[in-house]
Amino acid sequence: MITWGSPIWLYLWLAGMAGGAFFAAFLVDRLMGGTQKALLRIATYVGVPFAIIGLILLIADLGMPIRFWRLLAEFDVVSAMSMGTWILFVWVAAAVIMIILWNIDRFIPGSISIDRARPAVDLITGALSWIAFVFAALLITYTGVLLASSNQPLWAATILVPSLFVASAISTGLAVVIITALVGRSQAISRRMIARLSEADAIVIIIEMVILIGFAIWLGVSAMGGATEGLKLLTIGTLAPAFWVGVVLLALLIPLGLELSNWGKEIKGRAVWLAVAVPSVCVLLGGLILRAIIVAGGQM
């Protein structure tokens, strides 16, 4: 009996992408000495609507959507769903305030100058970006903990579902930033930076593959009843085509191959689409299929 259907795996994919994009963009900006604010802005502008759409899907999936407010009336550290609601709420709130502060000039009449307040605004934005970074890390972890903290063998027989979803969230987050930068023809983000983001994604994918292999082995040897059946369902059962084509090829091997083949090269002109955009689209679709088969497979 399927309890959590398509709204939930779409929600987990969108929330993961939102958190993963912010996590990656914040790190790049900070590690590059604060020179990549454009990346952080792309991740925030894309992440907030993704998170809000995900939240709408989550509410729509409730049996009693009108009682959604009760999730915020309770704070229960043991319930992953309660914690996740609060994490999502804090992350969205921080990101929305950051967007407002970045655009504060537009909200204030032209006759009023905020130049004197600018240092304070920048300080608040910087503090909020740190808060949003911590909550982005919690958000991408929560999407996996939500499933793992259950009694469905595919989700609960190992503790690797959160790790798998974290790696996938960062990979899909990088992909969505890359695609948005390319499609938006952002001048503030150089081709060199996009190529480097693609290289970072290749390493994330390699780590994701290691986690996926560990997850499969752990399922295979787990003593929990139904764990090996879950592994068979993914690898040789009804979900096998989606697993091998959608996850192994689309999310992992194809983008990894394309990204490694362009490693360190200068990407010029239209070549960027094959070298960077195609693997990113593969990662996005593969990330969606990964969540769909894990969520559905856990209930079969």
Place this chain on the structure above:
Amino acid sequence: MTEKAALVDITKCMGCRACQVACKAWNDNSGETDTRNTGSYENPPHLSASTWTRIEFYEIGRNGGVQWYFRKHQCMHCTNASCEAVCPTGAISHMGEFVVIDQNICIGCGYCALACPFDAVHRDPPRGTARKCWFCLDRVSNDYEPACVKTCPPGAIEFGERDELLTAAHARVDSLRNNGHPNARLYGENELGGLHWLYIIDGPPSEFGLPESPQLATNALVGQWVGGLITAGVLAAIPFWLLFRRKRELEESSRAGGEQ
């Protein structure tokens, strides 16, 4: 109030399913619309938000023949209840030893259904909330036995003080073991801190659709959070620090070297 429980003796159950009917009648639960034959006399095919108890049929090979057993399935009213632990709104709680869902607070997220190790909680799409056996709390709190216990013709279900039931169950298990049922055992005494539905079974739990060692859904919660966050930390260090910080430092030092 002392701790109450129910004891099911699988070796006495004859599969009449009167308990199912009594449960539906007392709790005013509707019949199932999905009554297709799935190759078994079991009916309805599974527990649901409006079928809180049902008899499962098991054919087990023993001594060259087949032994037919029936096991009553419903919420076990665990002491350490996974449904209660994961519920994000506090709608599920213990009332004494029994686990109940407050229908006025439940938001119908379905998390309890996925956390239950016994598949005993289900979402009810028409009502929008999760529902399950509530141990006929309205009867029990007025010193009546649950509807299913009251109706059981062969007396396969007993209701009473948990301690007394455990003593009786151990004696019955010993008796069975000495009379041609060497694998008889008691299930539910210690599982999940102690269940409030106890079973005398004639073989390993897995033969009767019961998990050998059921786990609280939140048992590994800390490990799951820590594992996920460590992965995030590793991913922050390896691709991002190496590719962005380290390269930047190398580029800056080579530029400085070139200028000299």
